Amino acid sequence: MKLTLNWLREFVELVLPLDELCDALMMAGLEVESVEEHRPIWGPVEIAEIISVAPHPNADRLRLCQVRRAQGPVPVVCGASNMQAGDKVALAPPGTALPDGRHIGGATIRGQVSEGMLCAARELGLPGDEDGIMILPADAPLGRRLVEYLGAEDTVLELGITPNRGDCLSVLGVAREIAALTGARVQLPEPVLAEHDPPTTAAVRVVVEAPDLCPRYAARIVRGVQIAPSPLWMRTRLALVGLRPISNVVDVTNYVMLERGQPLHAFDLQRVGEAHIVVRRAGSRQGFVTLDGIERAILPDDLVIADSRAPVALAGIMGGANSEIRDTTSDVLLESACFAPTAIRRTARRLGLTSDSSYRFER
Secondary structure, eight states: OEEEHHHHHTTBOOOSOHHHHHHHHHHTTOEEEEEEEEOOTTTTOEEEEEEEEEEOTTOTTOEEEEEEETTEEEEEEESOOOOOTTOEEEEEOTTOBOTTSOBOOOEEETTEEEOSEEOOGGGGTOSOOOSSSOEEOTTSOTTOBHHHHHTOSEEEEEEEOOTTOGGGSSHHHHHHHHHHHHOOOBOOOOOOOOOOSOOGGGTOEEEESOTTTOSEEEEEEEOSOOOOOOOHHHHHHHHHTTOOOOOHHHHHHHHHHHHHSOOEEEEEGGGSGGGEEEEEEOOSOEEEEBTTSOEEEEOTTSEEEEOSSSEEEETTTEEBGGGOOOTTOOOEEEEEEEOOHHHHHHHHHHHTOOOHHHHHHTO
16 A cells, blocks of 8 residues: 555654654554655746736747746746636746756747746646646645645655554554554544535435445435546645546545545446435346446345446445446435445455455455
8 A cells, every 4th residue: 555654744743754664664564665755856846827828929829928936927938828817837947857858948939038838737747638738726825836735745655554454554544553653643634514405315215235244335415516637736646656546526535545444436326226226235147347347247145236227336346337427427426335344355356356445345
C-alpha cells in the first residue's frame, strides 16, 4: 500500500525523522518496502492571474496575455485559447525547467515580448487530458508555488501490510499506528454534511437477503452531479500513490477508501432498476460483465448487489458495466457496506479478480 507523508500529516504529527519513523514502523510489523521522494523539476511554476487576453497582432493562432504575478504584471504569449480575464493559471517564469527538457526563458515571439509560459497539466507531467492550459480554482493564492498548492512535492512510502493488519490499509490506520508508537495525537477532521433532499429511504429501497454475508449495507443518494475531472490536487495525490484518476465521482470513492479504509461504490441511480437494491446470493450460474468489460461466470452462492432485474455488482469486488458512472450520470447511489471476508475472498480468487476493494474486505 502506498501513502504520502503530507497525507499522514493531516491526521498525525510526525515527530520522528523519516529514517526513525521507517524503523519504528518496521519494528511494529509494517514493512517499509520503499521510500520515494517526489520533487518536480518544475518547482518555480507559480499561480498567476489573467488580466487580459487579446489576439496576437502578428499571428492568428497566438494570444497575447497580460498576467498578474505577485511581483506585478508581465506579458505572456500563449497558443491556447481557453483562458479569460480573471482566470487563475500556472505560470512558468523564466528559469523554469520542464519535464520534456525545455528551459523557459524570456523571449520575443512574432514581435511581442513573452516573459514565461502558461502551462497545461500534461506539460508538467500532471494527470489530466483537458485541452488548453490549466485553469485553477478562483481561490488559488496568487504567487504560491504550484507544487505546494497541489501537494506535488511529497514523499511516498510503500508499506507491506500483513494479512492480520487490515486496520493499517488506510492513511488513517497508519496514522493511528504512528500515534501509538510515538505518543502523538491523532487529529480527525470534523465531518460537515449538509442535507436538503428527502431521506434516502424515500428514494431507494434496500433489502439484505443474505445477512450472513452482508451484516450491514448503507446507501445514500447524491443528486444533480456533474461528471467532470476531479480537482487537480486530488488527481495529483491519487497519481502519487499509484491510482489513475478517472472522474470526480469515481476518484472520491477511491480517495475515501485510501484515506479511511472503507471501500465505497457509486452506481448511476438511473440505471438501477426501480431504484431497488437487493443484497443476495446470485441464485444461479450466469454471466456478468464487470467494469473492466470482461464477462465473468457467477456461481449460485456468489454474493451480488442486484436491482429489481439482475446483478449490478459483484459485492465487495467490482461493479457492473450495466450500472457504471458515465458522462451523462446526474444522480448517484453511493454504497458503503460490510461484507463477510470469506465470501469475498472465495469469489475473488475463483475469478482471479482482485481489486483494491476486495483486498480490504478480505481482511
